[in-house]
Amino acid sequence: MEGLKEAVVSKIHSLGEYGKDPGGGITRLLYSKSWLQAQTAVKDWLEKEGLEARFDEAGNLFGTLAGMKPDETILTGSHIDTVKNGGLYDGQYGIVAGIVAIKYLKEKYGQPLRNLEVVSIAEEEGSRFPYTFWGSKNILGMASQKDVEGIIDFDGVPFLEAMKESGFSFRNKSKGIRTDIKAFVEIHVEQGIVLEKEKKSVGVVQSIVGQRRFTVSLKGESNHAGTTPMALRRDTVHAASRMICEIMTMAKQIGDPLVATVGHIVAEPNIVNVVPGKTSFTIDVRHINKNELLHFTNQMKDAISTLAREHDVEAEIEMWMDVDPVPMDPNIVKVIEQVCRENDLNYKTMHSGAGHDAQIFAPVVPTAMLFVPSHKGISHNPAEYTEPDDLAEGVKALISTLYELAYKE
Amino acid sequence: MEGLKEAVVSKIHSLGEYGKDPGGGITRLLYSKSWLQAQTAVKDWLEKEGLEARFDEAGNLFGTLAGMKPDETILTGSHIDTVKNGGLYDGQYGIVAGIVAIKYLKEKYGQPLRNLEVVSIAEEEGSRFPYTFWGSKNILGMASQKDVEGIIDFDGVPFLEAMKESGFSFRNKSKGIRTDIKAFVEIHVEQGIVLEKEKKSVGVVQSIVGQRRFTVSLKGESNHAGTTPMALRRDTVHAASRMICEIMTMAKQIGDPLVATVGHIVAEPNIVNVVPGKTSFTIDVRHINKNELLHFTNQMKDAISTLAREHDVEAEIEMWMDVDPVPMDPNIVKVIEQVCRENDLNYKTMHSGAGHDAQIFAPVVPTAMLFVPSHKGISHNPAEYTEPDDLAEGVKALISTLYELAYKE
Numbered sequence: 001m002e003g004l005k006e007a008v009v010s011k012i013h014s015l016g017e018y019g020k021d022p023g024g025g026i027t028r029l030l031y032s033k034s035w036l037q038a039q040t041a042v043k044d045w046l047e048k049e050g051l052e053a054r055f056d057e058a059g060n061l062f063g064t065l066a067g068m069k070p071d072e073t074i075l076t077g078s079h080i081d082t083v084k085n086g087g088l089y090d091g092q093y094g095i096v097a098g099i100v101a102i103k104y105l106k107e108k109y110g111q112p113l114r115n116l117e118v119v120s121i122a123e124e125e126g127s128r129f130p131y132t133f134w135g136s137k138n139i140l141g142m143a144s145q146k147d148v149e150g151i152i153d154f155d156g157v158p159f160l161e162a163m164k165e166s167g168f169s170f171r172n173k174s175k176g177i178r179t180d181i182k183a184f185v186e187i188h189v190e191q192g193i194v195l196e197k198e199k200k201s202v203g204v205v206q207s208i209v210g211q212r213r214f215t216v217s218l219k220g221e222s223n224h225a226g227t228t229p230m231a232l233r234r235d236t237v238h239a240a241s242r243m244i245c246e247i248m249t250m251a252k253q254i255g256d257p258l259v260a261t262v263g264h265i266v267a268e269p270n271i272v273n274v275v276p277g278k279t280s281f282t283i284d285v286r287h288i289n290k291n292e293l294l295h296f297t298n299q300m301k302d303a304i305s306t307l308a309r310e311h312d313v314e315a316e317i318e319m320w321m322d323v324d325p326v327p328m329d330p331n332i333v334k335v336i337e338q339v340c341r342e343n344d345l346n347y348k349t350m351h352s353g354a355g356h357d358a359q360i361f362a363p364v365v366p367t368a369m370l371f372v373p374s375h376k377g378i379s380h381n382p383a384e385y386t387e388p389d390d391l392a393e394g395v396k397a398l399i400s401t402l403y404e405l406a407y408k409e
Numbered sequence: 410m411e412g413l414k415e416a417v418v419s420k421i422h423s424l425g426e427y428g429k430d431p432g433g434g435i436t437r438l439l440y441s442k443s444w445l446q447a448q449t450a451v452k453d454w455l456e457k458e459g460l461e462a463r464f465d466e467a468g469n470l471f472g473t474l475a476g477m478k479p480d481e482t483i484l485t486g487s488h489i490d491t492v493k494n495g496g497l498y499d500g501q502y503g504i505v506a507g508i509v510a511i512k513y514l515k516e517k518y519g520q521p522l523r524n525l526e527v528v529s530i531a532e533e534e535g536s537r538f539p540y541t542f543w544g545s546k547n548i549l550g551m552a553s554q555k556d557v558e559g560i561i562d563f564d565g566v567p568f569l570e571a572m573k574e575s576g577f578s579f580r581n582k583s584k585g586i587r588t589d590i591k592a593f594v595e596i597h598v599e600q601g602i603v604l605e606k607e608k609k610s611v612g613v614v615q616s617i618v619g620q621r622r623f624t625v626s627l628k629g630e631s632n633h634a635g636t637t638p639m640a641l642r643r644d645t646v647h648a649a650s651r652m653i654c655e656i657m658t659m660a661k662q663i664g665d666p667l668v669a670t671v672g673h674i675v676a677e678p679n680i681v682n683v684v685p686g687k688t689s690f691t692i693d694v695r696h697i698n699k700n701e702l703l704h705f706t707n708q709m710k711d712a713i714s715t716l717a718r719e720h721d722v723e724a725e726i727e728m729w730m731d732v733d734p735v736p737m738d739p740n741i742v743k744v745i746e747q748v749c750r751e752n753d754l755n756y757k758t759m760h761s762g763a764g765h766d767a768q769i770f771a772p773v774v775p776t777a778m779l780f781v782p783s784h785k786g787i788s789h790n791p792a793e794y795t796e797p798d799d800l801a802e803g804v805k806a807l808i809s810t811l812y813e814l815a816y817k818e
Contacts, residue, residue: 190636191633191635191636192632192633192635192636192637192638193632193636193637193641194636194638194641197641209635211635213681213682223601223602223786224600224601224762224763224786224788224789225668225670225672225693225695225762226600226601226618226620226668226693226695226761226762226763226764227599227600227601227602227603227761227762227763227786227788228601228602228668228762228786229601229603229665229666229668230657230660230661230665230667230668230669231665232602232603232606235657235670237653237671237672237674237690238653238654238657238671240650241649241650241651241653241654241657241671242650242654244646244647244650245647245650245651245654248639248644248647248650251639252639256638256639256640257638258639259634259635259637259638259639260639261634261644261681261682261683261684262646262647262650262685263634263646263676263678263679263680263681263682263683263684263685264676264679264680264681265646265674265676265679266679267672267673267674269672270672270673270674270675271672271673272622272670272672272673272691272693273622273670273672273693274670274672275670275672276671276672276673281646282681284634284635284681284682286634286635352635352636353633353634353635353636353637354633354635354636355635377632377633377636377637379633379636380633
């Protein structure tokens, strides 16, 4: 599989020119000018490779290598949009890898049994409008006009206006959802440090975590830091610290794959010589098992309430995100593990701690994911990086997987 | 001592008109127009009461009832300036109480043995310029031009300019420091909740706390909240929480009168789904005993370093305030306790957790303080409040104390 590495690296960099941000990295937001330029460039490339290229109404771009069974499609791909000041790999690597893989298979094996299709998904990140997975949800008929009717971006531009201006529209509901997709395989950068730490080149994803996000708001009493004896305080930073320590201890007791993060904390009035009367913090909890996630978050809420009483503060716990875990298709996972072994690829079976388009597909079509390492786990950052050798190993795994799925009975 | 209550309440409210802030409370900053108006009003009042009134160069205002021994002066008073949106009592109650007390003694007992003087101290809060105790430090020859030469207020106005514009200047060093002050007694609102909680009307202050203030800066590693396993994290919010819990546990073990406060905390990037790679927080520690204060803060720093290592984060601890405790004069404290008992005043001997002009005087002249309760401990706030009955009890204690000090051998 020579030349794969160079092809992938070269295409990643040329695609990366669309949306290059003077502040660093790439900013390529849904329905923006650079987004349209990137999709247009991908369309040109698809046509150049002899694939049938077409947009759907929402702006997802497909490139098809027709198979002998026109009613069966094996799909690969990822999202074309980025976060603000994102990196070169998140999303677009999956698109580039898909096109390079299909081109390789076409040149080596000719017409597949089933259609082999790559998709450049319109939107996943929620980085322009407060709505995620607009692309994949449209493909699977899970999104509607109502969802996005009232929303605007940070500059006040309405979703509808941005969509129409770039030449796209809502799905024609009467058309029905496509039923030909028999499998979806997405390759993506890990956005974590496990593969790099364990010196693996490829991750075979078994499951995408479920996650719950909370905001805890504590109300105590602001007081003079010098004149208020300790026993008479209702100190919300002290209470928050007890809660955070307890949450982390509990998370450690449960162990991998549970993760819990207090990423955001704010105290009021936040002054050195005033006992803080209000503190709020967020908790982000993830697990691949729904019951474990539920069990932990219930324990967590009990602990918070108990400690609030102990510190004589009021605690309000608001859950504002609740996403179920999504297992990948075990059969496809087995296929991927096998081709990795057959190709002597240095792989590891693992779960994904981050959300992906694959989680939208998985409940509807047999789905699996491949990972390649992220240097130092850096993600959503211009410094995002994956070694070219690993990029190539990933493409090899994808090629072999797509071969099994598209060329064999 | 009839009519004291009404006199005090009435004068507090009329003085409170100078610097009334449309945003609430009083904003009366050093050398501002309202500050000069207030000092002028006090000067008029002093003269109306037959006291010899004069300003010093810095803007401190004195009102003297001449005694038989002209070389011995008993001084009382407090500061005329306020914080932004401050209350009616902090500072000006001590001035009003002093004038009302001296007027009472003059009318009842005539000429005292020693001079009886009240001072309306120019500045204490550091609320306009980054310099505190400008008034009292000038009285005692502890401040100099060099201290304030370069400083400006929030609007960029230089100290020198503000001072000159209001008609004041630097102390004439050749004049020497006054040596006639034989005692200084300051009455002030408690700014804490102890007197109110214990249903006492008067606090007899034995000591003013020393305090040390620190900023702790932690540096770990920001990472994806979903894809980074717990064991591979360098989470600075978790580390900070451990440290804060440990500091509070240690403070509780030491017990009153130690107080420790983490009033300010900031995490970076402070986002729900990112492990926070940087966190900083402040610690404010106070105690009346210097060795205890030192011992605790050393233990505290050790604990922080140990926990930093445990969490694989770097910790920088910067001490940026270090003020020694200041004991009050035990003889004057005894006198005050005695007059409280003789007058059947509901009093409590205690320490001051906040800084006061008295701490500047105490190393140089025998000094003591009286407190009256603060409703709910509210301080530096328009809602600051003391019951008129308690205001009057405080004045009674002051009158009796000044009588003992100024009229007796």
